[in-house]
């Protein structure tokens with residue numbers, strides 16, 4: 001629990017961490033507090049997003065037709081640096097899982113699965129939007145990723161938090177996939193930066209990772225989700241990556257993808273992948289819809305994820 005940093009304290013914390021900070025006109029008083037009648041804070045953590053677009057700084061400031069700005073506290077360009085968008089309440093998190101918020105508050109690790117949308121994350125979370133298409137192919141330049149690590153580190157350091165106060169949007173709100181990099185690696189990079197002096201970036205600079213799918217967690221989902229209630233979730237992040245790949249292969253209708261549940265439709269689609277030449281041409285029990293290492297690695301090679309056991 002903590003009072004949000006004022007605009008001045010935000011700036012000084014970010015600069016002390018070694019960041020160059022650009023200020024959008026009007027950012028100091030740009031917030032949703034007055035419009036919603038709900039003040040920002042107390043704050044419980046830090047949320048990481050990708051924008052799913054390019055050249056979207058002004059969208060993040062002004063908002064969209066369906067969602068008024070600000071849409072984040074800071075916007076981090078691919079090459080145009082870090083920009084301050086708001087020091088108040090911002091429309092970035094939406095409805096999130098209260099269990100995850102409580103875990104962030106208590107700095108518990110690992111975070112529980114986000115299977116509910118029952119708390120307003122905009123009340124309690126700082127948010128950064130990182131300019132990236134978020135398709136797993138659009139790279140995060142090393143300098144951009146380094147700045148994202150410094151941004152999250154600065155807020156944690158200012159509040160006396162550890163890296164366990166940080167989450168990705170995909171970890172707090174069911175159905176979200178951002179950011180497209182691995183949050184465990186991001187938190188480890190923040191931990192390293194927190195252990196060093198502010199303003200002294202850790203070397204070598206952290207680099208973003210290719211998304212990873214954990215085979216054992218995915219197999220557990222493929223076994224647990226189909227017999228459970230509709231929409232049962234065992235391993236949201238990995239299932240979403242695999243379902244997106246199956247959609248791209250034309251094996252799974254899009255409407256069945258993205259809910260994080262490895263249901264019977266996903267299992268049937270995966271079995272079609274196993275039977276396909278590109279998936280390995282398996283037959284019989286080899287094409288039962290339960291992922292194996294070889295067929296999953298083939299899918300990942302075509303769709304931008306790696307398989308870890």
Ligand SMILES: [Zn+2]
Nearest residue numbers: 049050169178
């Ligand atoms: Zn997001």
